[in-house]
Amino acid sequence: xxxxxxxxxxxxxxxxxxxxxxxxxxxxxxxxxxxxxxxxxxxxxxxxxxxxxxxxxxxxxxxxxxxxxxxxxxxxxxxxxxxxxxxxxxxxxxxxxxxxxxxxxxxxxxxxxxxxxxxxxxxxxxxxxxxxxxxxxxxxxxxxxxxxxxxxxxxxxxxxxxxxxxxxxxxxxxxxxxxxxxxxxxxxxxxxxxxxxxxxxxxxxxxxxxxxxxxxxxxxxxxxxxxxxxxxxxxxxxxxxxxxxxxxxxxxxxxxxxxxxxxxxxxxxxxxxxxxxx
Amino acid sequence: xxxxxxxxxxxxxxxxxxxxxxxxxxxxxxxxxxxxxxxxxxxxxxxxxxxxxxxxxxxxxxxxxxxxxxxxxxxxxxxxxxxxxxxxxxxxxxxxxxxxxxxxxxxxxxxxxxxxxxxxxxxxxxxxxxxxxxxxxxxxxxxxxxxxxxxxxxxxxxxxxxxxxxxxxxxxxxxxxxxxxxxxxxxxxxxxxxxxxxxxxxxxxxxxxxxxxxxxxxxxxxxxxxxxxxxxxxxxxxxxxxxxxxxxxxxxxxxxxxxxxxxxxxxxxxxxxxxxxxxxxxxxxxxxxxxxxxxxxxxxxxxxxxxxxxxxxxxxxxxxxxxxxxxxxxxxxxxxxxxxxxxxxx
Amino acid sequence: xxxxxxxxxxxxxxxxxxxxxxxxxxxxxxxxxxxxxxxxxxxxxxxxxxxxxxxxxxxxxxxxxxxxxxxxxxxxxxxxxxxxxxxxxxxxxxxxxxxxxxxxxxxxxxxxxxxxx
Numbered sequence: 112x113x114x115x116x117x118x119x120x121x122x123x124x125x126x127x128x129x130x131x132x133x134x135x136x137x138x139x140x141x142x143x144x145x146x147x148x149x150x151x152x153x154x155x156x157x158x159x160x161x162x163x164x165x166x167x168x169x170x171x172x173x174x175x176x177x178x179x180x181x182x183x184x185x186x187x188x189x190x191x192x193x194x195x196x197x198x199x200x201x202x203x204x205x206x207x208x209x210x211x212x213x214x215x216x217x218x219x220x221x222x223x224x225x226x227x228x229x230x231x232x233x234x235x236x237x238x239x240x241x242x243x244x245x246x247x248x249x250x251x252x253x254x255x256x257x258x259x260x261x262x263x264x265x266x267x268x269x270x271x272x273x274x275x276x277x278x279x280x281x282x283x284x285x286x287x288x289x290x291x292x293x294x295x296x297x298x299x300x301x302x303x304x305x306x307x308x309x310x311x312x313x314x315x316x317x318x319x320x321x322x323x324x325x326x327x328x329x330x331x332x333x334x335x336x337x338x339x340x341x342x343x344x345x346x347x348x349x350x351x352x353x354x355x356x357x358x359x360x361x362x363x364x365x366x367x368x369x370x371x372x373x374x375x376x377x378x379x380x381x382x383x384x385x386x387x388x389x
Numbered sequence: 390x391x392x393x394x395x396x397x398x399x400x401x402x403x404x405x406x407x408x409x410x411x412x413x414x415x416x417x418x419x420x421x422x423x424x425x426x427x428x429x430x431x432x433x434x435x436x437x438x439x440x441x442x443x444x445x446x447x448x449x450x451x452x453x454x455x456x457x458x459x460x461x462x463x464x465x466x467x468x469x470x471x472x473x474x475x476x477x478x479x480x481x482x483x484x485x486x487x488x489x490x491x492x493x494x495x496x497x498x499x500x501x502x503x504x505x506x507x508x509x510x511x512x513x514x515x516x517x518x519x520x521x522x523x524x525x526x527x528x529x530x531x532x533x534x535x536x537x538x539x540x541x542x543x544x545x546x547x548x549x550x551x552x553x554x555x556x557x558x559x560x561x562x563x564x565x566x567x568x569x570x571x572x573x574x575x576x577x578x579x580x581x582x583x584x585x586x587x588x589x590x591x592x593x594x595x596x597x598x599x600x601x602x603x604x605x606x607x608x609x610x611x612x613x614x615x616x617x618x619x620x621x622x623x624x625x626x627x628x629x630x631x632x633x634x635x636x637x638x639x640x641x642x643x644x645x646x647x648x649x650x651x652x653x654x655x656x657x658x659x660x661x662x663x664x665x666x667x668x669x670x671x672x673x674x675x676x677x678x679x680x681x682x683x684x685x686x687x688x689x690x691x692x693x694x695x696x697x698x699x700x701x702x703x704x705x706x707x708x709x710x711x712x713x714x715x716x717x718x719x720x721x722x723x724x725x726x727x728x729x730x731x732x733x734x735x
Numbered sequence: 736x737x738x739x740x741x742x743x744x745x746x747x748x749x750x751x752x753x754x755x756x757x758x759x760x761x762x763x764x765x766x767x768x769x770x771x772x773x774x775x776x777x778x779x780x781x782x783x784x785x786x787x788x789x790x791x792x793x794x795x796x797x798x799x800x801x802x803x804x805x806x807x808x809x810x811x812x813x814x815x816x817x818x819x820x821x822x823x824x825x826x827x828x829x830x831x832x833x834x835x836x837x838x839x840x841x842x843x844x845x846x847x848x849x850x851x852x
Binding site for chain 2 (some may be wrong): 124172174192231379389
């Protein structure tokens, strides 16, 4: 770009230093079968949530919030790309093979991240739960015996730290803002609460991987995450929902109606042109 | 409050103490000095800053120009935003998300610049919401295919950048500074669009078709983004004299055509204009007459998606109202509480 | 609403409805944002934004003005809290330092060539 100049240091831009999905791919790091299946779970969670949040852009309550949600969606998409790239290394597949050419029953996301955006209150409720969960998860995954997972967690941890703050700020404001916002925030929490439990279910192969210090055992996250969620919710003058966990908490998609729609939209173009490069 | 309003208020408050003639004389003096200083700044191609005296017409023209530009960024999020959930690879999804998000940011920079002229963002929102404000007509066309995302990046952003780079030197300081930031960020927008088209035109037959079709549809409207021909653009002269427009519509259009012809060749795509050819004598490409009837029809609200774009915008504003209110109410409560605590501890 | 409708925007497109943007009850104040691009440099004015309160303003500033590594530190200030000098057209506020060359090292020429002076 030429034709304009600025000595203004506030517009000095740079790429910065952090691992990229492309670097991960060319690093030759290769996951074994079990680790790949674990990475797939983490990647699918981030991908589904990024897909949902991405749909907010141009629809947020205020321009500043379009940008905030965009940043969070971009972070999550980045995490998904890391995890899917790493998972794919076990099967000779790329991130796009996994994102675009798997069917519903092959995804391993939790239903929480598949929930529709609803109103801003519901989206913030979903964000609150997922980011508190992810923050706790990555804070332990940084110590994984698997170097690649640890490296991804290190990058993701710093980012979800901000996501968690963003969600908590909004929960406080919506909880303590107006009567309507309080009602909507509470309704948002009630709406997604049935899907909290699934985050903490020890499904195959996490148990074995956790024993080898590669994965974080989901059930071990339950107490600290729930404790912190309860605190934020109560401090915002809201009530922790008493909604029972929904049956079918096994990430298989057998009990999700949203997943099919998400994939239909996300994959439509790629599947119309199998084998094409974009 | 604008500097001018502040000044008028200051004069008003002294009304009781001073005779009217004295007041009028001082106001006239102030205006004369301000006017001379303004003329000087413009003549020397220097920058006018928010608190400077400026002619009313300059202020109004700028507010109109800057806010229309901001509205274009905001409405411009829609056609591409519509593809975020369907982008055909994760890399493209990330790029597109970052790009559409940038547009929100650019709208925001521009609204901020306009706000320094004494028009609040809410007033500008109101103009857009009620359908009174104009924005670039190109965004009333649909982004039907993935290749359209490429064509928008290459042609629409390309035209926008051609228009914007000279405006980094606009006479109004905050506008110029917003443009610098925008141009820096937008340099990736055009490239990513070109790259999408390049990948398509070197892909399968269906992809190549898709790319050519998108270029066919966006070429004309992109050229029209520079506005009507110079002889039908009555306000241009004044804006150029004020350095808030640095080249005429036709000059910029020519510059853009000259730029994209070789780029299209590198893509292996054709531009849908049988009259497009190099003119040795002029040292420029000649190009055919554009469909100005269509242009004015779209400007007047009859474009394919005028209604839909506005409805989308309004829905977002309406559905977000309770959130904005809640945050404002929360801040007010916090303030009140802080004041109370301060009183108690005093 | 304000009476200074920008010219040329009075036309309501066909099908346009006269409705009211629901911003009125909820306008967020304007904040000025200052960004330090690297350690060792001052905070520089980067632009402005709207936010309901200081802590959201800071976060919005982070999201808006440091998307490309522009900053390592941010200040936000309510725009209404800034007191500005009159522009230079209005008198002698900045006249005094003009022509006081003796405030500058270059004014003192006799020491030229003398080391460390």
